[in-house]
Amino acid sequence: MTRAVVTGANRGIGLALADHLRHAGHAVTGTARDGSADAVLDVTDPRSVAGFAAGLGGCAVDLLVCNAGIYADKRQGLDDGYPAPMWAEGFAVNVTGVFLTIQALLPNLRKAAAVGGGARIAVISSQMASQATAPGGSYIYRASKAAVLNLGRNLAADLAPEGIAVGIYHPGWVRTDMGGGGADIDADEAAAGLAARFAALTVETTGCFETWDGRAHPL
Ligand code: NDP
Numbered sequence: 001m002t003r004a005v006v007t008g009a010n011r012g013i014g015l016a017l018a019d020h021l022r023h024a025g026h027a028v029t030g031t032a033r034d035g036s037a038d039a040v041l042d043v044t045d046p047r048s049v050a051g052f053a054a055g056l057g058g059c060a061v062d063l064l065v066c067n068a069g070i071y072a073d074k075r076q077g078l079d080d081g082y083p084a085p086m087w088a089e090g091f092a093v094n095v096t097g098v099f100l101t102i103q104a105l106l107p108n109l110r111k112a113a114a115v116g117g118g119a120r121i122a123v124i125s126s127q128m129a130s131q132a133t134a135p136g137g138s139y140i141y142r143a144s145k146a147a148v149l150n151l152g153r154n155l156a157a158d159l160a161p162e163g164i165a166v167g168i169y170h171p172g173w174v175r176t177d178m179g180g181g182g183a184d185i186d187a188d189e190a191a192a193g194l195a196a197r198f199a200a201l202t203v204e205t206t207g208c209f210e211t212w213d214g215r216a217h218p219l
Pocket residue numbers: 007008009010011012013014032033034041042043044067068069070071093097124125126127170171172173174175176177178179180183
C-alpha cells in the first residue's frame with residue numbers, strides 16, 4: 001500500500017481527492033487547519049508544518065498533494081483594493097506554504113523513492129498561473145499561482161536525480177467554495193482526473209503543467 005498526504009482535505013477538491021485516493025487503495029493522511037481531517041496542518045505556520053511532519057513518524061510518503069490554497073483577492077478593485085496584508089496572506093498560503101510543506105516532508109518522500117517506486121509531488125496551481133493568457137484582474141491569485149508553478153518546475157529539476165517527480169496541475173473550474181456553484185465540474189470529477197494524472201507522473205514527465213483531464217497547459 002502506498003501513502004498519500006493531501007493538504008486542505010476538509011472540503012472542496014482536497015476532500016474529494018483524499019476520498020478518491022483512499023477508495024483506490026492508498027493509505028491517506030488528509031490535513032485540515034481545524035482538526036476536521038486526519039491531521040492538523042496550517043501551511044502558513046512553520047511550527048504547525050514541523051509538528052505535522054514529526055507526526056508522520058518517519059513513514060515513507062509516496063505522494064504529496066499540495067492542494068491547500070486561497071483566492072485572497074476575489075472581487076478586489078484595482079484603485080481601492082489589494083492591501084498589503086492581502087498580498088502577504090495570498091503568498092503565505094499559495095507559495096510559501098507549499099514550499100514549507102514539501103521541504104518538511106522531503107525525508108518521507110526520499111524514503112519512498114529509495115525503495116524503488118519513486119515518489120511524487122503534485123502541486124495544485126491553476127490555469128490562472130499561465131503567462132500565455134493574462135486577461136487581467138485577480139492579481140494576487142494569478143501571481144501566487146504563477147509563483148507556485150515556477151517553484152514546482154524548479155523543484156522538479158532538483159529532485160529528479162533522487163527519483164522524486166513533481167507535477168503542477170490545473171484542477172479544472174470546480175464547484176467548490178472557491179470555484180462557486182456555476183463552475184464546470186464537481187469535485188469528484190476533478191479528483192478522479194487529477195488522480196489519474198498523478199499516477200502517470202514520472203521523472204520523465206517531471207515539471208509538467210497539466211490540466212485535470214490530461215492536456216498539457218501552456219506555461
Ligand atoms: P476551497 O476554498 O474549497 O478549499 C480550500 C482548502 O484549502 C480548504 O481545505 C482550506 O482549509 C485549505 N486552506 C486554506 N488556507 C490554508 C492554510 N493556511 N493551511 C492549510 N490549509 C488551508 O478550494 P478548492 O477546493 O476549490 O481549491 C483547492 C485548490 O485548487 C486550491 O489550491 C485552488 O487554488 C485550486 N484551484 C481551484 C479551482 C476551482 O475552480 N475550485 C480552479 C483552479 C485552482 P479551511 O477549511 O481551514 O479554510
